[in-house]
Amino acid sequence: MKKVRFNTLRGMRDILPQEIHLWQYIEEKVRKIFEIYNFKEIRPPILEAAELFLRSIGEDTDIVEKEMYIFHDKKGRTVALRPEATASVVRAYIEHRLFNNPPPQRFYYIGPMFRYERPQKGRFRQFHQAGVEVFGIAEPLIEAELLYMVKRLFEDMNIRDLTYEINSIGCLNCRAEFKQLLLDYLENKVLKLCSDCQRRFQRNPLRVLDCKVESCKNSLSDAPLILDFLCDECEAHFEEFKTLLKEFDIDFIINPKIVRGLDYYTKTVFEITTPSLGAQSAVVAGGRYDNLVESFGGPKTPAVGFAIGMERLIEIFKDFSFIKPKYPTVYVAYATEELRKDAINLARFFRDSEISAEAVYENTSLKSQLRKADRFNAYWVIIVGPEEMKRSSYRWKNMRNGLEGEATLEEIVKLIKK
RNA sequence: GCGGACGUAGCUCAAAGGUUAGAGCACUGGACUGUGGCUCCAGGCGCUGCGGGUUCGAGUCCCGUCGUCCGCCCCA
Numbered sequence: 001m002k003k004v005r006f007n008t009l010r011g012m013r014d015i016l017p018q019e020i021h022l023w024q025y026i027e028e029k030v031r032k033i034f035e036i037y038n039f040k041e042i043r044p045p046i047l048e049a050a051e052l053f054l055r056s057i058g059e060d061t062d063i064v065e066k067e068m069y070i071f072h073d074k075k076g077r078t079v080a081l082r083p084e085a086t087a088s089v090v091r092a093y094i095e096h097r098l099f100n101n102p103p104p105q106r107f108y109y110i111g112p113m114f115r116y117e118r119p120q121k122g123r124f125r126q127f128h129q130a131g132v133e134v135f136g137i138a139e140p141l142i143e144a145e146l147l148y149m150v151k152r153l154f155e156d157m158n159i160r161d162l163t164y165e166i167n168s169i170g171c172l173n174c175r176a177e178f179k180q181l182l183l184d185y186l187e188n189k190v191l192k193l194c195s196d197c198q199r200r201f202q203r204n205p206l207r208v209l210d211c212k213v214e215s216c217k218n219s220l221s222d223a224p225l226i227l228d229f230l231c232d233e234c235e236a237h238f239e240e241f242k243t244l245l246k247e248f249d250i251d252f253i254i255n256p257k258i259v260r261g262l263d264y265y266t267k268t269v270f271e272i273t274t275p276s277l278g279a280q281s282a283v284v285a286g287g288r289y290d291n292l293v294e295s296f297g298g299p300k301t302p303a304v305g306f307a308i309g310m311e312r313l314i315e316i317f318k319d320f321s322f323i324k325p326k327y328p329t330v331y332v333a334y335a336t337e338e339l340r341k342d343a344i345n346l347a348r349f350f351r352d353s354e355i356s357a358e359a360v361y362e363n364t365s366l367k368s369q370l371r372k373a374d375r376f377n378a379y380w381v382i383i384v385g386p387e388e389m390k391r392s393s394y395r396w397k398n399m400r401n402g403l404e405g406e407a408t409l410e411e412i413v414k415l416i417k418k
Numbered sequence: 419g420c421g422g423a424c425g426u427a428g429c430u431c432a433a434a435g436g437u438u439a440g441a442g443c444a445c446u447g448g449a450c451u452g453u454g455g456c457u458c459c460a461g462g463c464g465c466u467g468c469g470g471g472u473u474c475g476a477g478u479c480c481c482g483u484c485g486u487c488c489g490c491c492c493c494a
Contacts, residue, residue: 309494374454
């Protein structure tokens, strides 16, 4: 038989036991703060109808155009691995009529997302997001509270050097007006723009504004900013949002260039960035999407959400030396080979008593057993020996301080559980 | 999708085109026949990412491919 070696696919990786405790620690932190804010966990499927993402994220966005894992199932349906979770949560919210519950309805999720991109630092094809969505509240208070919640999470994890960037991209009304204004402005410049922007000019002119090509930036230096053309309502919303952030003691900067790569946003958008991630500076991103629920056939429902990039959060979380993996509490060894089975049985007894235990299954010297116990970082070693058996007792050894003694099983359990 | 760097033992890295590809750490066993960590000794480390080519001879040079990293684009 020909031997084949398999590896993870590009951009995918195994999270091994040696780092999983770090993930578990961070997931617990995230869950805890979300639940304090009354967010309820929701777990939508990872595979959805591709249409769901086309209609929410937008067909002209990079995510949909070139980054989606999209394929046909055996019935010929076009399905996609989710590139983000908001669309799924909105779908579930409507599908299960969760809007019949009183607002605010708050949901959170933690799970894998998929984007077919070129991997690099902080960027993977399968990555994880922890995110929240709030339905039913139009007040900017919600956005401000969400940012405050994230700020608390970062403080709790002792993560600093973050920049809170905010912007408003208006509602359907002011955006329509602004779009016309922008088109007029771009009219006689369009030939000077890069090829991407020429296409954007046709299909999604707002995205011309955040082109990174130097020549485009130059010719757009005096371009109108949507921030200056918000309608009265959007303007008031943004003003109140800023006032609340100040009240909540959140330092922020206004970045009029944030438009977000997803079409469903309205009014508030925000991004939290760090200098320590190289080119992938965003750790958290989100915003308001007041039209999405309605456009998916639900009742008109304002909504806000954000997502945290878990890999990026872990990357900037420096203080993890104190997080220790879980070790077995006891390691059961035997002094002579005939007692091997007794040792295994003793391990079974410990496990039945909810004490985590590891044991030696092969025939080997006591010395090597102790060495293994050390390697496993076991706290206690219990040795089954012939002399002790006669007195129906066992030898115990504390691997942290080297102390040892002899005791009955009852005494040992008491010692361990102390 | 575009550009650059790099792929050698489980890990970190050596080996100016020339014997049988090495070292440290780690692993296994022993010195210590019922006791880990320190020390010493011994042992196995390998399709040099993969596939072609050049050459008397390739880990080394060339081409392709896959992968990793770093930029660009975009994003979490």
